[in-house]
Amino acid sequence: MANSKVLIIVGPTASGKTALSLLLAKKYNGEIVSADSRQIYCEMNIGTAKATLQQQKVIKHHLIDIKNPNQNYSVGQFKKDAIAAVNDITSRSRLPIVVGGTAQYIYALVDNWQIPAVRADKKLRAKIERNIAEQGLPAVYKKLLDLDPEAAYVVDPKNSRRVVRALEVAITTGQPFTAQRRAGEPLFDFLLIGLRGTPETLKARITRRTRRMITAGLVKEVKGLLKKYGRQQKVFDTIGYREIIQHLNGELTLNQAIQKIVINTRRFARRQMQWFKRDEQIHWVNASVSPIVPKLLTDWLGHGWRPLPGRRGI
């Protein structure tokens, strides 16, 4: 299984990952596995910049629209689902192409994170959070260190979410959290391609894409979601959705909301790059028309794989 080839395409939002993945999937007989924490959700289409239904008809997509907005999802679940999808695609002699901007998901797969097999426990988390509110975060952090001294080196004492999770794992399993989170042997033969552009290009693309989303009916999409699921869903804390919700609440004009979406998307893109820029195995490409890509793929795939005829200009 470790010999199975898996192509990974990463990059910040609006860098052109979708377009590139569609081209490569066509040319190399591939199927796409989305590694995107928001495209997981049904009915969030415009704001998450999903491939269109038309495109999904041509190229099979996995891990898109697998949850409703009122359901939770997580890295651990993603890792399982992604492995299953990759194996399924490989078994049909097609090339799995994992595409996405959720770096945590990407690296859970690529670095084979051994994620503690403890699901989010709402009640336990609520209880720990109550303790934090009553006794303060430092006191709760001390409790964690009692159960898991090694956590001092790994868990950020100021980040209550991380403390809550570490405690949740330690309490549930009776084992230290830090003993359970390791990286494993590589699962597949990965090739990582990273898409990036100059900050100016990216900014222009983001601005253009945001306008296109509005034209495509983002406000209507958000209205429909709110009507169906209420306002409280965690997923609605998503760029493009939360600003439109603020607009619908009367807190922002539509233009202000659009501006905020653009700004927040740019910040998001920068944060995404935090992960990717320190990964030395990524082959960086500046635009989806780069001639380097076919060469990389040919070298990596070897002779077993023949590009399908046609399709120039990748």
Place this chain on the structure above:
RNA sequence: GGGUGCGUCGUAUAGCGGCAAUUACUCGUGGCUGUAAACCACGCGGCCUUUGGCCUUCGGGGGUUCGAGUCCCUCCGCACCCA
């Protein structure tokens, strides 16, 4: 024309005469193992021999004072009120 108020870091703000000057956001750097489009930390006038030192700052100019972002005068700009 008369009166009042206001001009402080990219923006918005704090600043009873001892201040390189508050807070928030933006911005920058970094972290992240089942919430990750989330969450968290640090930095943000300049220079240096950087647990410290030096220089330049709070619309412009002048004054009072050992000492002024803070008080006084004046000019410029903005806002509002009366004409």
